[in-house]
Amino acid sequence: ARAHPRAAAALAALAPRVRSLVVVTGRPAAAAVEYGGFEGIDELVVLGQYGAERWEAGVLTSPEPPPGVAEVRAKLPRVLEAAGAPTETFVEDKGRALAVHTRRCAEPQVALDRLRGVMDALAERHGLVVEPGRFVLELRPPGMDKGVALREFVAEAGKPSMLLFAGDDLGDLAAFDAVDALRAEGVPGFKLCSGSAEVTALAERADLVVDGPEGVVAFLDTLLPPV
The missing domain is CATH 3.30.70 (Alpha-Beta Plaits)
Incomplete structure (x- = not known):
């Protein structure tokens, strides 16, 4: 799977305007950077293998698998x-x-x-x-999922003024759980679902469902000030 053709440009435009920009994926971090075309976005952090790997500013940290x-x-x-x-x-x-x-x-x-x-x-x-x-x-390996990765990153970066998480598959349910938990702790959170007919469980938990990757990119565009 590859990222939407406009995803990298949308993230690059958004990066200077937010405190943290993170991709949490089950793929190896290096593969996510390659497939997404994220190489030039130095502000972006990619947490691969559900947070076991980390790519940041061109540097990959990856422990040995069990x-x-x-x-x-x-x-x-x-x-x-x-x-x-x-x-x-x-x-x-x-x-x-x-x-x-x-x-x-x-x-x-x-x-x-x-x-x-x-x-x-x-x-x-x-x-x-x-x-x-x-x-x-x-x-x-056990012990990591997208929710754990998200919570650990928030703990490292500090309490955000607002948290947005977008997902499209069952593995993102754990991250939605993390957003809900952070909401309970006073962090405003928003759950965005890239909708599909194949995965409905995520849509049922989302604050907003958009039409696939194209809809996610269009939503990110709305976060930017008009030119």
């Missing part, structure tokens, strides 16, 4: 074959995590449901957890 990731990487092809995974199922290796995708399958949700229990068991045996998403099951 051994369970390598163990699962070695076993995953055989486990998928034994589970009867459709041939269209594919694995995305994120370094610190392994994502099993079924979106290319004829019945992606059926395939995902068939694999869920098997992936849960495999992850548990090797000290990992399963993060479900849009036709994907991601096996990754």
Whole structure:
């Protein structure tokens, strides 16, 4: 997946006008910077792998993954074959995590449901957890999610006068939880959903739902003063 073609320009225009600008993603931070075209936005912080990695001002900080990731990487092809995974199922290796995708399958949700229990068991045996998403099951180390990453960044940067979080998938629910918790602590917060027919749980929790990535970029444009 790539960022919307105008996303980098919208973020670059917004960056000097806010105290902090952060991308929180399940992807490796370096991949998110490359796919998003964020290389030249020095004010931007990218928290990759749910906060385990950090890219800031061109510098990447990335700890070594726990051994369970390598163990699962070695076993995953055989486990998928034994589970009867459709041939269209594919694995995305994120370094610190392994994502099993079924979106290319004829019945992606059926395939995902068939694999869920098997992936849960495999992850548990090797000290990992399963993060479900849009036709994907991601096996990754425990202890970090987008909500934890967001709360830790806020604690580091200091209490903001306003917090806006935009998301589009199930992994963003934890960040919505963090926004709600910060609201309860007196921080004004706003939850924006990049809407899709595939993920409705996020829309049900959002303050505003816009029409996909195009709608998110258009919303960011409204935060800028008129030219």
